[in-house]
Amino acid sequence: MEATQSRCLFLFFLFTCKLPPDVAAEIQESPGATQGPVRLTDVPAAVEFIAAAEVAVIGFFQDLEIPAASVFHGVVQKFQDVSFGVSTDSEVLAHYNITENTISLFRLVDNEQLNLESEDIESIDDTKLSRFIEINSLHFVTEYNPVTVIGLFNSMIQIHLLLMMNKASPEYEESIHRYQKAAKLFQGKILFILVDSGMHGNEKVISFFKLKKSELPALAIYRTLDEEWDTLPVAELSVELVQNFCDGFLNGKRLRENHESEEKSQKVEL
Template identity: 80%
Template sequence: MEADQCRFLFLLFLFMCQLSPEVAAEVQESSDDSGASRETVQLTDVPAAMEFIAAAEVAVIGFFQDLEIPAVSLFHSMVQKFQAVSFGISTDSEVLAHYNITGNTISLFRLVDNEQLDLESKDIESIDATKLSRFIEINSLHLVTEYNPATAIGLFNSMIQIHLLLMMNKASPEYEESMHRYQNAAKLFQGKILFVLVDSGVKANGKVISFFKLKESQLPALAIYRTLDEEWDTLPRAEVSVENVQNFCDGFLGGKRLNTTLPSLDNSYFSNRLNF
Protein backbone atom coordinates (compact mmCIF):
# COMPACT_ATOMS: atom_id res chain seq x y z
CA MET A 1 0.00 0.00 0.00
CA GLU A 2 2.81 2.41 0.90
CA ALA A 3 4.59 1.74 -2.40
CA ASP A 4 1.39 2.38 -4.32
CA GLN A 5 0.93 5.68 -2.51
CA CYS A 6 4.48 6.78 -3.34
CA ARG A 7 3.93 5.84 -6.97
CA PHE A 8 0.67 7.77 -7.05
CA LEU A 9 2.11 10.89 -5.44
CA PHE A 10 5.14 11.03 -7.73
CA LEU A 11 3.24 10.71 -10.97
CA LEU A 12 0.43 12.90 -9.79
CA PHE A 13 3.04 15.54 -8.99
CA LEU A 14 4.28 15.39 -12.59
CA PHE A 15 0.69 15.53 -13.76
CA MET A 16 -0.17 18.57 -11.66
CA CYS A 17 2.95 20.42 -12.80
CA GLN A 18 1.07 21.11 -16.00
CA LEU A 19 -2.59 20.36 -15.61
CA SER A 20 -5.42 22.28 -14.05
CA PRO A 21 -8.89 20.71 -13.83
CA GLU A 22 -10.06 23.04 -16.61
CA VAL A 23 -7.28 21.91 -18.93
CA ALA A 24 -7.91 18.27 -18.05
CA ALA A 25 -11.49 18.54 -19.23
CA GLU A 26 -10.24 19.56 -22.67
CA VAL A 27 -7.14 17.39 -23.00
CA GLN A 28 -8.72 15.28 -25.71
CA GLU A 29 -8.29 18.20 -28.13
CA SER A 30 -4.51 17.76 -28.09
CA SER A 31 -4.52 14.74 -30.37
CA ASP A 32 -6.38 16.25 -33.33
CA ASP A 33 -4.56 15.56 -36.58
CA SER A 34 -5.33 16.45 -40.15
CA GLY A 35 -3.25 13.66 -41.68
CA ALA A 36 -4.14 11.39 -44.57
CA SER A 37 -7.38 9.44 -44.54
CA ARG A 38 -7.19 6.12 -42.68
CA GLU A 39 -9.57 3.26 -42.08
CA THR A 40 -10.05 0.59 -39.45
CA VAL A 41 -8.60 -2.85 -40.23
CA GLN A 42 -11.04 -5.75 -40.31
CA LEU A 43 -9.75 -8.58 -38.10
CA THR A 44 -11.47 -11.78 -39.18
CA ASP A 45 -9.55 -14.39 -37.19
CA VAL A 46 -7.24 -14.80 -34.20
CA PRO A 47 -3.93 -14.90 -36.14
CA ALA A 48 -4.85 -11.65 -37.91
CA ALA A 49 -5.68 -9.97 -34.60
CA MET A 50 -2.46 -11.18 -32.97
CA GLU A 51 -0.36 -9.97 -35.91
CA PHE A 52 -2.14 -6.61 -35.90
CA ILE A 53 -1.46 -6.05 -32.20
CA ALA A 54 2.16 -7.20 -32.41
CA ALA A 55 2.91 -4.78 -35.26
CA ALA A 56 1.74 -1.64 -33.42
CA GLU A 57 3.10 0.24 -30.43
CA VAL A 58 -0.49 1.13 -29.56
CA ALA A 59 -3.47 -0.68 -31.04
CA VAL A 60 -7.15 -0.04 -30.35
CA ILE A 61 -9.64 -2.73 -31.33
CA GLY A 62 -13.41 -2.51 -31.30
CA PHE A 63 -14.81 -5.92 -30.36
CA PHE A 64 -18.46 -5.67 -31.34
CA GLN A 65 -21.22 -8.23 -31.28
CA ASP A 66 -23.64 -5.67 -32.67
CA LEU A 67 -22.44 -3.28 -35.40
CA GLU A 68 -25.61 -1.19 -35.18
CA ILE A 69 -24.88 0.38 -31.79
CA PRO A 70 -23.85 4.10 -31.74
CA ALA A 71 -20.37 3.26 -30.39
CA VAL A 72 -19.37 1.70 -33.72
CA SER A 73 -19.62 4.91 -35.75
CA LEU A 74 -17.98 6.78 -32.90
CA PHE A 75 -15.13 4.26 -32.93
CA HIS A 76 -14.57 4.81 -36.67
CA SER A 77 -14.39 8.56 -36.10
CA MET A 78 -11.34 8.13 -33.84
CA VAL A 79 -9.18 6.76 -36.65
CA GLN A 80 -8.40 10.17 -38.14
CA LYS A 81 -7.99 11.79 -34.73
CA PHE A 82 -5.19 9.52 -33.52
CA GLN A 83 -2.73 9.10 -36.36
CA ALA A 84 -0.12 7.32 -34.21
CA VAL A 85 -2.55 4.60 -33.12
CA SER A 86 -3.59 1.53 -35.14
CA PHE A 87 -7.33 0.81 -35.20
CA GLY A 88 -8.95 -2.55 -35.86
CA ILE A 89 -12.42 -4.00 -35.55
CA SER A 90 -13.70 -7.54 -35.13
CA THR A 91 -17.02 -9.33 -34.80
CA ASP A 92 -15.55 -12.84 -34.97
CA SER A 93 -16.61 -14.94 -31.97
CA GLU A 94 -13.26 -16.74 -31.77
CA VAL A 95 -11.36 -13.46 -31.73
CA LEU A 96 -13.59 -12.10 -28.96
CA ALA A 97 -13.17 -15.30 -26.94
CA HIS A 98 -9.37 -15.22 -27.39
CA TYR A 99 -9.22 -11.77 -25.77
CA ASN A 100 -11.78 -12.66 -23.07
CA ILE A 101 -14.41 -10.35 -24.52
CA THR A 102 -17.98 -11.15 -23.49
CA GLY A 103 -19.82 -8.08 -24.80
CA ASN A 104 -19.35 -4.98 -26.91
CA THR A 105 -15.92 -3.74 -25.85
CA ILE A 106 -13.21 -1.34 -27.01
CA SER A 107 -9.72 -2.46 -25.97
CA LEU A 108 -6.37 -0.71 -26.09
CA PHE A 109 -3.19 -2.80 -26.38
CA ARG A 110 0.24 -1.41 -25.46
CA LEU A 111 3.40 -3.03 -26.76
CA VAL A 112 5.57 -1.28 -24.19
CA ASP A 113 4.15 -3.22 -21.24
CA ASN A 114 1.88 -5.81 -22.88
CA GLU A 115 -1.22 -4.29 -21.31
CA GLN A 116 -4.79 -4.83 -22.49
CA LEU A 117 -7.11 -2.12 -21.21
CA ASP A 118 -10.83 -2.57 -21.75
CA LEU A 119 -13.83 -0.29 -21.96
CA GLU A 120 -16.55 -2.75 -21.04
CA SER A 121 -20.15 -2.98 -22.23
CA LYS A 122 -21.58 -0.83 -19.43
CA ASP A 123 -19.12 1.94 -20.39
CA ILE A 124 -19.74 1.53 -24.13
CA GLU A 125 -23.45 2.23 -23.67
CA SER A 126 -22.78 5.76 -22.42
CA ILE A 127 -19.57 6.51 -24.34
CA ASP A 128 -19.19 9.75 -26.26
CA ALA A 129 -16.37 11.29 -28.32
CA THR A 130 -14.85 13.07 -25.33
CA LYS A 131 -14.74 9.98 -23.12
CA LEU A 132 -13.38 7.72 -25.86
CA SER A 133 -10.75 10.28 -26.85
CA ARG A 134 -9.60 10.59 -23.25
CA PHE A 135 -9.43 6.82 -22.85
CA ILE A 136 -7.13 6.55 -25.88
CA GLU A 137 -5.08 9.66 -25.13
CA ILE A 138 -4.44 8.79 -21.50
CA ASN A 139 -3.46 5.19 -22.11
CA SER A 140 -1.35 5.55 -25.27
CA LEU A 141 2.17 4.76 -24.08
CA HIS A 142 4.84 4.22 -26.75
CA LEU A 143 8.45 3.06 -26.59
CA VAL A 144 9.15 6.74 -25.95
CA THR A 145 6.21 8.68 -24.58
CA GLU A 146 6.25 12.47 -24.59
CA TYR A 147 5.18 13.77 -21.22
CA ASN A 148 1.97 15.79 -21.23
CA PRO A 149 -1.05 16.08 -18.93
CA ALA A 150 -2.81 13.06 -20.43
CA THR A 151 0.14 10.67 -20.72
CA ALA A 152 1.08 11.40 -17.09
CA ILE A 153 -2.01 9.43 -16.08
CA GLY A 154 -1.07 6.56 -18.39
CA LEU A 155 2.42 6.46 -16.90
CA PHE A 156 0.89 6.14 -13.47
CA ASN A 157 -1.36 3.31 -14.65
CA SER A 158 1.47 1.29 -16.17
CA MET A 159 2.75 -1.78 -14.36
CA ILE A 160 6.34 -0.76 -15.15
CA GLN A 161 7.75 0.88 -12.04
CA ILE A 162 10.96 2.40 -13.42
CA HIS A 163 10.76 5.53 -15.57
CA LEU A 164 13.60 7.15 -17.50
CA LEU A 165 13.06 10.81 -18.40
CA LEU A 166 15.03 12.59 -21.11
CA MET A 167 14.80 16.32 -20.47
CA MET A 168 15.63 18.11 -23.68
CA ASN A 169 14.42 21.03 -25.79
CA LYS A 170 12.67 19.71 -28.91
CA ALA A 171 13.73 22.88 -30.75
CA SER A 172 17.44 22.14 -30.32
CA PRO A 173 19.48 21.14 -33.42
CA GLU A 174 20.49 17.87 -31.76
CA TYR A 175 16.97 16.78 -30.96
CA GLU A 176 16.15 14.57 -33.97
CA GLU A 177 19.33 12.52 -33.81
CA SER A 178 19.17 12.28 -30.01
CA MET A 179 15.59 11.06 -30.14
CA HIS A 180 16.50 8.42 -32.72
CA ARG A 181 19.18 7.07 -30.37
CA TYR A 182 16.88 7.32 -27.37
CA GLN A 183 14.24 5.25 -29.16
CA ASN A 184 16.82 2.60 -30.06
CA ALA A 185 17.89 2.43 -26.42
CA ALA A 186 14.25 2.10 -25.35
CA LYS A 187 13.97 -1.15 -27.30
CA LEU A 188 16.68 -2.67 -25.09
CA PHE A 189 14.60 -2.11 -21.95
CA GLN A 190 11.12 -2.84 -23.25
CA GLY A 191 8.96 -4.14 -20.42
CA LYS A 192 11.52 -3.04 -17.81
CA ILE A 193 11.74 0.76 -18.07
CA LEU A 194 9.33 3.34 -19.45
CA PHE A 195 11.16 5.90 -21.59
CA VAL A 196 9.73 9.41 -21.36
CA LEU A 197 10.56 12.68 -23.13
CA VAL A 198 10.13 15.93 -21.20
CA ASP A 199 10.33 18.90 -23.57
CA SER A 200 12.27 21.57 -21.68
CA GLY A 201 10.99 24.12 -24.19
CA VAL A 202 7.55 23.86 -22.57
CA LYS A 203 7.49 26.36 -19.73
CA ALA A 204 5.30 24.26 -17.44
CA ASN A 205 7.82 21.41 -17.63
CA GLY A 206 10.26 23.52 -15.64
CA LYS A 207 8.67 22.15 -12.46
CA VAL A 208 9.40 18.60 -13.55
CA ILE A 209 13.03 19.52 -14.22
CA SER A 210 13.46 21.29 -10.87
CA PHE A 211 11.79 18.34 -9.13
CA PHE A 212 14.92 16.36 -9.97
CA LYS A 213 17.12 19.25 -8.79
CA LEU A 214 18.26 20.01 -12.33
CA LYS A 215 18.85 23.38 -13.96
CA GLU A 216 18.43 24.48 -17.56
CA SER A 217 22.22 24.73 -17.87
CA GLN A 218 22.48 21.00 -17.11
CA LEU A 219 20.29 19.92 -20.03
CA PRO A 220 19.95 17.66 -21.86
CA ALA A 221 19.78 15.38 -18.85
CA LEU A 222 18.52 11.95 -17.92
CA ALA A 223 16.59 11.22 -14.75
CA ILE A 224 15.58 7.74 -13.66
CA TYR A 225 13.06 7.00 -10.93
CA ARG A 226 11.71 3.83 -9.32
CA THR A 227 8.25 4.21 -7.89
CA LEU A 228 8.49 1.21 -5.56
CA ASP A 229 11.05 2.75 -3.19
CA GLU A 230 11.45 6.33 -4.53
CA GLU A 231 15.09 5.75 -5.46
CA TRP A 232 16.35 7.94 -8.28
CA ASP A 233 19.41 9.19 -10.12
CA THR A 234 20.26 11.87 -12.67
CA LEU A 235 22.82 12.28 -15.42
CA PRO A 236 23.25 16.00 -16.18
CA ARG A 237 24.60 17.27 -19.50
CA ALA A 238 24.09 13.83 -20.96
CA GLU A 239 25.24 12.83 -24.41
CA VAL A 240 22.19 10.96 -25.70
CA SER A 241 23.78 7.90 -27.24
CA VAL A 242 22.56 4.31 -27.03
CA GLU A 243 25.67 3.37 -25.06
CA ASN A 244 25.32 6.17 -22.50
CA VAL A 245 21.62 5.55 -21.97
CA GLN A 246 22.18 1.81 -21.65
CA ASN A 247 25.03 2.25 -19.17
CA PHE A 248 22.99 4.68 -17.08
CA CYS A 249 20.01 2.32 -16.94
CA ASP A 250 22.14 -0.76 -16.28
CA GLY A 251 23.92 1.06 -13.47
CA PHE A 252 20.64 1.99 -11.83
CA LEU A 253 19.24 -1.51 -12.21
CA GLY A 254 22.44 -2.87 -10.70
CA GLY A 255 22.25 -0.60 -7.67
CA LYS A 256 24.71 2.08 -8.79
CA ARG A 257 23.29 5.55 -8.23
CA LEU A 258 24.21 8.93 -6.79
CA ASN A 259 20.93 10.17 -5.35
CA THR A 260 18.59 8.42 -2.96
CA THR A 261 15.21 9.89 -2.12
CA LEU A 262 13.02 12.57 -3.63
CA PRO A 263 11.67 15.28 -1.34
CA SER A 264 8.58 14.27 0.64
CA LEU A 265 5.30 15.42 -0.85
CA ASP A 266 2.38 17.09 0.92
CA ASN A 267 -0.58 14.72 0.64
CA SER A 268 -3.09 17.54 1.08
CA TYR A 269 -1.70 19.30 -1.96
CA PHE A 270 -2.88 16.41 -4.13
CA SER A 271 -6.09 15.53 -2.39
CA ASN A 272 -7.44 19.00 -3.16
CA ARG A 273 -6.73 18.64 -6.87
CA LEU A 274 -8.22 15.32 -7.83
CA ASN A 275 -10.94 16.84 -9.98
CA PHE A 276 -9.74 15.83 -13.45
Protein backbone atom coordinates in the same frame (compact mmCIF):
# COMPACT_ATOMS: atom_id res chain seq x y z
CA MET B 1 2.44 2.18 3.04
CA GLU B 2 4.94 5.04 3.17
CA ALA B 3 6.04 4.34 -0.39
CA THR B 4 2.42 4.45 -1.55
CA GLN B 5 1.86 7.79 0.16
CA SER B 6 5.06 9.19 -1.34
CA ARG B 7 4.04 8.03 -4.78
CA CYS B 8 0.70 9.78 -4.39
CA LEU B 9 2.53 12.97 -3.44
CA PHE B 10 4.70 12.66 -6.53
CA LEU B 11 1.61 12.16 -8.68
CA PHE B 12 0.00 15.20 -7.08
CA PHE B 13 3.14 17.15 -7.86
CA LEU B 14 3.00 16.18 -11.52
CA PHE B 15 -0.70 16.84 -11.86
CA THR B 16 -0.24 20.44 -10.72
CA CYS B 17 1.14 21.06 -14.21
CA LYS B 18 -2.06 21.73 -16.12
CA LEU B 19 -2.45 21.01 -19.80
CA PRO B 20 -2.23 24.29 -21.76
CA PRO B 21 -5.26 25.00 -24.00
CA ASP B 22 -3.15 24.91 -27.16
CA VAL B 23 -1.74 21.49 -26.25
CA ALA B 24 -5.21 20.16 -25.45
CA ALA B 25 -6.45 21.42 -28.82
CA GLU B 26 -3.52 19.73 -30.58
CA ILE B 27 -4.36 16.40 -28.96
CA GLN B 28 -8.02 16.69 -29.90
CA GLU B 29 -7.43 17.79 -33.47
CA SER B 30 -4.34 15.85 -34.53
CA PRO B 31 -4.88 14.53 -38.05
CA GLY B 32 -5.13 10.77 -38.35
CA ALA B 33 -5.17 8.30 -41.17
CA THR B 34 -7.74 8.88 -43.88
CA GLN B 35 -8.92 5.27 -43.83
CA GLY B 36 -11.20 3.59 -41.35
CA PRO B 37 -10.32 0.73 -38.99
CA VAL B 38 -8.86 -2.47 -40.43
CA ARG B 39 -11.28 -5.42 -40.54
CA LEU B 40 -9.79 -8.35 -38.61
CA THR B 41 -11.50 -11.50 -39.83
CA ASP B 42 -9.48 -14.21 -38.07
CA VAL B 43 -7.11 -14.73 -35.15
CA PRO B 44 -3.82 -14.69 -37.14
CA ALA B 45 -4.82 -11.35 -38.69
CA ALA B 46 -5.58 -9.87 -35.26
CA VAL B 47 -2.34 -11.16 -33.73
CA GLU B 48 -0.27 -9.77 -36.60
CA PHE B 49 -2.11 -6.43 -36.46
CA ILE B 50 -1.44 -5.96 -32.74
CA ALA B 51 2.21 -7.07 -32.99
CA ALA B 52 2.89 -4.53 -35.75
CA ALA B 53 1.71 -1.46 -33.80
CA GLU B 54 3.10 0.23 -30.70
CA VAL B 55 -0.48 1.10 -29.78
CA ALA B 56 -3.51 -0.63 -31.30
CA VAL B 57 -7.18 -0.04 -30.52
CA ILE B 58 -9.66 -2.71 -31.56
CA GLY B 59 -13.43 -2.58 -31.45
CA PHE B 60 -14.74 -6.05 -30.65
CA PHE B 61 -18.39 -5.83 -31.66
CA GLN B 62 -21.05 -8.46 -32.00
CA ASP B 63 -23.14 -5.98 -33.96
CA LEU B 64 -21.66 -3.13 -36.01
CA GLU B 65 -24.95 -1.25 -35.91
CA ILE B 66 -24.73 -0.35 -32.21
CA PRO B 67 -23.99 3.31 -31.28
CA ALA B 68 -20.56 2.42 -29.83
CA ALA B 69 -19.40 1.14 -33.21
CA SER B 70 -20.33 4.46 -34.80
CA VAL B 71 -18.45 6.39 -32.09
CA PHE B 72 -15.45 4.11 -32.60
CA HIS B 73 -15.32 4.86 -36.33
CA GLY B 74 -15.62 8.56 -35.58
CA VAL B 75 -12.45 8.87 -33.48
CA VAL B 76 -10.12 7.05 -35.90
CA GLN B 77 -9.17 10.29 -37.66
CA LYS B 78 -7.94 11.91 -34.42
CA PHE B 79 -4.98 9.65 -33.65
CA GLN B 80 -2.27 9.42 -36.28
CA ASP B 81 0.06 7.31 -34.10
CA VAL B 82 -2.53 4.66 -33.17
CA SER B 83 -3.63 1.71 -35.30
CA PHE B 84 -7.36 0.95 -35.34
CA GLY B 85 -9.01 -2.38 -36.06
CA VAL B 86 -12.47 -3.88 -35.76
CA SER B 87 -13.66 -7.46 -35.50
CA THR B 88 -16.97 -9.30 -35.24
CA ASP B 89 -15.45 -12.75 -35.60
CA SER B 90 -16.38 -15.03 -32.68
CA GLU B 91 -13.01 -16.78 -32.66
CA VAL B 92 -11.14 -13.49 -32.51
CA LEU B 93 -13.31 -12.30 -29.62
CA ALA B 94 -12.77 -15.58 -27.77
CA HIS B 95 -9.01 -15.41 -28.32
CA TYR B 96 -8.89 -12.09 -26.45
CA ASN B 97 -11.36 -13.19 -23.77
CA ILE B 98 -14.08 -10.87 -25.08
CA THR B 99 -17.62 -11.98 -24.22
CA GLU B 100 -19.56 -8.81 -25.11
CA ASN B 101 -19.13 -5.57 -27.01
CA THR B 102 -15.76 -4.16 -25.95
CA ILE B 103 -13.16 -1.67 -27.10
CA SER B 104 -9.61 -2.73 -26.20
CA LEU B 105 -6.30 -0.89 -26.31
CA PHE B 106 -3.13 -2.95 -26.75
CA ARG B 107 0.30 -1.54 -25.80
CA LEU B 108 3.46 -3.12 -27.14
CA VAL B 109 5.68 -1.30 -24.64
CA ASP B 110 4.36 -3.29 -21.67
CA ASN B 111 2.16 -5.92 -23.39
CA GLU B 112 -0.98 -4.57 -21.73
CA GLN B 113 -4.56 -5.11 -22.90
CA LEU B 114 -6.92 -2.49 -21.45
CA ASN B 115 -10.65 -2.99 -21.96
CA LEU B 116 -13.62 -0.66 -21.90
CA GLU B 117 -16.26 -2.93 -20.42
CA SER B 118 -19.94 -3.20 -21.31
CA GLU B 119 -21.18 -0.56 -18.86
CA ASP B 120 -18.70 1.93 -20.33
CA ILE B 121 -19.58 0.94 -23.89
CA GLU B 122 -23.26 1.65 -23.34
CA SER B 123 -22.57 5.26 -22.42
CA ILE B 124 -19.53 5.85 -24.63
CA ASP B 125 -19.23 9.03 -26.63
CA ASP B 126 -16.52 10.75 -28.64
CA THR B 127 -15.05 12.56 -25.63
CA LYS B 128 -14.91 9.51 -23.34
CA LEU B 129 -13.37 7.24 -25.97
CA SER B 130 -10.83 9.88 -27.03
CA ARG B 131 -9.72 10.39 -23.44
CA PHE B 132 -9.41 6.63 -22.87
CA ILE B 133 -7.06 6.46 -25.87
CA GLU B 134 -5.14 9.65 -24.97
CA ILE B 135 -4.45 8.51 -21.40
CA ASN B 136 -3.43 4.97 -22.24
CA SER B 137 -1.46 5.43 -25.48
CA LEU B 138 2.04 4.62 -24.24
CA HIS B 139 4.73 4.19 -26.88
CA PHE B 140 8.36 3.10 -26.70
CA VAL B 141 8.98 6.79 -26.05
CA THR B 142 6.03 8.71 -24.63
CA GLU B 143 6.11 12.48 -24.47
CA TYR B 144 5.19 13.76 -21.02
CA ASN B 145 2.08 15.86 -20.51
CA PRO B 146 -0.58 15.90 -17.77
CA VAL B 147 -2.71 13.47 -19.83
CA THR B 148 -0.10 10.81 -20.62
CA VAL B 149 1.28 10.86 -17.05
CA ILE B 150 -1.93 9.14 -15.89
CA GLY B 151 -1.30 6.21 -18.21
CA LEU B 152 2.37 6.10 -17.29
CA PHE B 153 1.63 5.65 -13.60
CA ASN B 154 -1.16 3.17 -14.31
CA SER B 155 1.34 0.90 -16.04
CA MET B 156 2.66 -2.12 -14.20
CA ILE B 157 6.20 -0.99 -15.11
CA GLN B 158 7.56 0.82 -12.06
CA ILE B 159 10.79 2.27 -13.46
CA HIS B 160 10.60 5.37 -15.64
CA LEU B 161 13.44 6.98 -17.60
CA LEU B 162 13.02 10.64 -18.52
CA LEU B 163 14.99 12.41 -21.22
CA MET B 164 14.82 16.13 -20.47
CA MET B 165 15.70 17.94 -23.65
CA ASN B 166 14.59 20.94 -25.67
CA LYS B 167 12.79 19.69 -28.78
CA ALA B 168 13.89 22.84 -30.61
CA SER B 169 17.59 22.03 -30.19
CA PRO B 170 19.63 21.02 -33.29
CA GLU B 171 20.60 17.73 -31.63
CA TYR B 172 17.04 16.67 -30.88
CA GLU B 173 16.23 14.55 -33.96
CA GLU B 174 19.36 12.40 -33.73
CA SER B 175 19.07 12.12 -29.95
CA ILE B 176 15.44 11.00 -29.97
CA HIS B 177 16.25 8.41 -32.65
CA ARG B 178 18.94 6.92 -30.41
CA TYR B 179 16.66 7.16 -27.38
CA GLN B 180 13.98 5.17 -29.21
CA LYS B 181 16.50 2.48 -30.14
CA ALA B 182 17.56 2.20 -26.50
CA ALA B 183 13.93 2.00 -25.38
CA LYS B 184 13.39 -1.23 -27.28
CA LEU B 185 16.21 -2.85 -25.31
CA PHE B 186 14.24 -2.35 -22.08
CA GLN B 187 10.76 -3.25 -23.29
CA GLY B 188 8.69 -4.43 -20.34
CA LYS B 189 11.28 -3.19 -17.81
CA ILE B 190 11.51 0.60 -18.14
CA LEU B 191 9.14 3.20 -19.56
CA PHE B 192 10.97 5.80 -21.66
CA ILE B 193 9.61 9.34 -21.42
CA LEU B 194 10.47 12.58 -23.20
CA VAL B 195 10.17 15.84 -21.25
CA ASP B 196 10.44 18.89 -23.51
CA SER B 197 12.56 21.28 -21.45
CA GLY B 198 11.55 24.09 -23.78
CA MET B 199 7.99 24.02 -22.46
CA HIS B 200 7.38 26.34 -19.51
CA GLY B 201 5.00 23.88 -17.82
CA ASN B 202 7.73 21.23 -17.53
CA GLU B 203 9.99 23.26 -15.24
CA LYS B 204 8.56 21.62 -12.13
CA VAL B 205 9.41 18.15 -13.41
CA ILE B 206 13.00 19.22 -14.07
CA SER B 207 13.38 20.89 -10.67
CA PHE B 208 11.96 17.81 -8.92
CA PHE B 209 15.11 15.96 -9.92
CA LYS B 210 17.25 18.89 -8.75
CA LEU B 211 18.48 19.62 -12.24
CA LYS B 212 19.40 23.07 -13.53
CA LYS B 213 18.91 24.35 -17.06
CA SER B 214 22.69 24.41 -17.45
CA GLU B 215 22.77 20.62 -16.84
CA LEU B 216 20.37 19.82 -19.69
CA PRO B 217 19.94 17.71 -21.66
CA ALA B 218 19.87 15.07 -18.94
CA LEU B 219 18.50 11.66 -18.09
CA ALA B 220 16.55 11.03 -14.91
CA ILE B 221 15.53 7.55 -13.82
CA TYR B 222 12.82 7.00 -11.22
CA ARG B 223 11.30 3.97 -9.47
CA THR B 224 7.70 4.60 -8.41
CA LEU B 225 7.64 1.90 -5.73
CA ASP B 226 10.23 3.44 -3.39
CA GLU B 227 11.02 6.77 -5.11
CA GLU B 228 14.66 5.92 -5.71
CA TRP B 229 16.06 8.10 -8.50
CA ASP B 230 19.24 9.14 -10.23
CA THR B 231 20.24 11.68 -12.88
CA LEU B 232 22.87 11.99 -15.57
CA PRO B 233 23.58 15.17 -17.58
CA VAL B 234 24.49 14.17 -21.14
CA ALA B 235 26.62 16.13 -23.58
CA GLU B 236 25.85 13.65 -26.36
CA LEU B 237 23.18 10.98 -26.17
CA SER B 238 24.03 7.48 -27.38
CA VAL B 239 22.37 4.08 -27.15
CA GLU B 240 25.32 2.78 -25.12
CA LEU B 241 25.16 5.65 -22.65
CA VAL B 242 21.44 5.12 -22.05
CA GLN B 243 21.89 1.37 -21.75
CA ASN B 244 24.73 1.69 -19.23
CA PHE B 245 22.81 4.22 -17.15
CA CYS B 246 19.71 2.00 -17.01
CA ASP B 247 21.71 -1.17 -16.31
CA GLY B 248 23.53 0.60 -13.50
CA PHE B 249 20.29 1.69 -11.86
CA LEU B 250 18.77 -1.78 -12.22
CA ASN B 251 21.88 -3.19 -10.55
CA GLY B 252 21.69 -0.76 -7.66
CA LYS B 253 24.37 1.69 -8.76
CA ARG B 254 23.74 5.43 -8.46
CA LEU B 255 25.77 8.33 -9.81
CA ARG B 256 24.49 10.89 -7.32
CA GLU B 257 24.20 10.71 -3.57
CA ASN B 258 20.86 9.86 -2.03
CA HIS B 259 19.04 13.09 -1.18
CA GLU B 260 16.34 11.26 0.76
CA SER B 261 16.11 13.72 3.65
CA GLU B 262 16.16 16.67 1.26
CA GLU B 263 13.48 15.07 -0.93
CA LYS B 264 11.19 14.48 2.05
CA SER B 265 11.42 18.11 3.14
CA GLN B 266 10.53 19.18 -0.40
CA LYS B 267 7.49 16.91 -0.54
CA VAL B 268 6.15 18.30 2.72
CA GLU B 269 5.92 21.67 0.97
CA LEU B 270 3.91 20.10 -1.86
